[in-house]
Amino acid sequence: MSSAAEPVPSSQPGAAPPPRTMRRLEPAAIAGVMSRELANFRTYWRGTTFSSVLEPLVYLLAFGLGLGATLVDEVEGVPYIQFVGTGMVATAVIFSSALPAMFGTFVKHRFQNTYEAILAAPVDVDELVTAEMLWIAARSAVYGCVPLIVTFFWGLPPAPGMLLVPLFAFVTALGFAGFGITTAAIVAKIDQFNYVTALFITPLFLVAGTFFPINGLPEFFQVIAQANPLHQLVELVRGGAFGFEWWDLARFAFLVAFAAVTWRIAITRLRARLIQ
């Protein structure tokens, strides 16, 4: 409306007219969508928290103690269990971001019609996607720290750089949440997620440098691994634990770019799904 910006002549002084035009990416809309996630999370947090603590423990026991006791002593000058423990942050992050984003978005859209109700309120698709990504990333930032904390019990010395790990986990999880939302908006049936997991998630998680250093791999895989956000996260976490290098800044910038790109793509794809 042409009058959107003009002051409204009012016969009642003091009665502030409500805003005629609403902005994009309003914090109130984003917070509202996140509060829905929080309300749901309060009903299922126990199970999620239990598995996200137990999983790294099992991996650490199997790989760290098993392999560490029999085959490998140290990697890059670090006791193997600490090498795995720091790398496991990336595992925790991808499994608490990409998968919930994929399944959660799909279920909310196709089975529960949740998004139809949210979009009938003054909330746009970009706000919806932003809120879902922020929520998942906030959760992952917490769950991502669990392996690190568990590894303290195997002698990992606390270091100030570790305070940055939640931030690294948060940014990486944003990217994978965007990835998950995008795939949920693209697939036609829920079982097509099997392809996504087999083709992307598992390889990304295996060649991230969590369980073995990637510089032992053929050169081709080493180049590919540089494009793997999880690998960059692993390196950043180890930087936080054992000392940063200057190019860690570039790794962080890469993760930010990954999040920004998947954010835009997720908005475009989900909008194409939800708005006909």
Added chain:
Amino acid sequence: MAVEGDHLAVEPVQRPQPEVAVLGQLGEAEVALEGALEQGPDRPGLEEDVRARSRCSSDRRSDSTCSDLIQRSSSTGGILPDGPSGGLASVLGVGAIELRGVVKSFGPIRAVDGLDLDVPEGICLGLLGPNGAGKSTTMRLLTGQAIADAGELRVLGHELPRQSKEARALMGVVPQLDNLDIDVTVEDNLAVYARLYRVRDVGAAVDKALDIARLRDRRRDAVEKLSGGMRRRLLLARGLVHEPRLVLLDEPTVGLDPQIRTELWTLIGALKARGTTILMSTHYIEEAERLADEVAVMHEGKVISRGSPSELIATHAGRQTAEVYAPPQRLAELRAEAEAAGLRVRAAGPAIAIVGSERAENGTVPADAVVRAATLEDVFVLLTGEEAE
């Protein structure tokens, strides 16, 4: 974003929240008036009109000046030029919904095909149409979840799809399918939507909505534990949590058992009495008859007839309908005779219904026919060619 305890702190948008009491507790007209005056962004000097309208909405059928007023507003066409202080149409409270020549196709299917529809403020319009008529698509166009291929759409003075977000802030939507969060408590379901609608006092809004749904004592139960009827009441109350001026109800009672349907009708009736504008799609004749001030019959993406139920009946069906029960052979003969005499005949289950039988000459209607008053169902079947429910 600050996290306070369990809830995210939400920045309120500076929208004055009218102190409207719970349904049925305040005089209807006053509530309608207050709501209209306080929620309307810029409508100074127009109290007169709003007052007149709220009188109408509380006592429509007996007051002829009211129908004049409504008539006049709808016949002005609704889309008025923008005045210096915003949409004049919205200031006058003329058109809550104004659709002109709206077209929406899905591939080869024209779901909405040149739809013109005006819903003046304060009325309950029933959008009556058979399956696939385009009712849900029309609702989706109004909430910005479908984008029209052609035509003009205005909701509460906001042009769609450009200002869809502003329009949605003023509108409440009750979906056909239950999409509550079933693991979450009743009150949290409401609180989330109060936040999404930027309600300033979330707690108070939740309390009012709980009263509407009559679920105050179940507020801390998970939705999963509610009965079917309670869930539907909650779904309706969720759409009203921000006290919208306009409510869209898409087949609010489809597939529900009769008891729940009656409960919902009571709630919708109370909402109507409060002066809220309602657009309600349905394919239940009885629902339209009971709740709608006006009915628009929709067929193949267009409104093919519109008026109050009694007007529609008088125009299309006349006064009386004669139902004849007989063997198929005999029915076919009778039908042919009646049609030859210029009467309209429709199938009515195992019988035929001769519509407008008061105009029939002696002998056209057999003596054993059951003669009854014409109904909206007769109109619906004549106009759409579909059996009604």
